[in-house]
Amino acid sequence: MHGYDSGKKANGRKRHLLADTLGIVCKVYVSAANIGDRDGAAVLxxxxxHPVSSKAVSYTSSRSG
Incomplete structure (x- = not known):
């Protein structure tokens, strides 16, 4: 599974992580680089x-342009 992220000018994969409040990784989803952060987070x-609070915070890379 490979893709091209035109924003970062990079080939490869993206890793989407779900972590608890202590920073312990609970779940990992790996996608092609051309999958957006929002779409990858939705799949994850x-x-x-794991139960996710409605007050959960999402940190993703910012979109430029």
């Missing part, structure tokens, strides 16, 4: 068996 949260 749908596949997660």
């Amino acid at each position: 949260l749908r596949r997660s068996t």
Whole structure:
């Protein structure tokens, strides 16, 4: 699974992580680089068996342009 992220000018994969408040990684989803951060996070949260609060915070790279 490979893709091209035109924003970062990079080939490869993206890693989407779900961590608890202590920073312990609970779930990992790896996607092609051309999958957006928002789309990857949505897949990760749908596949997660861990309860996620409605006050959860999402940190993603910013979109330029």
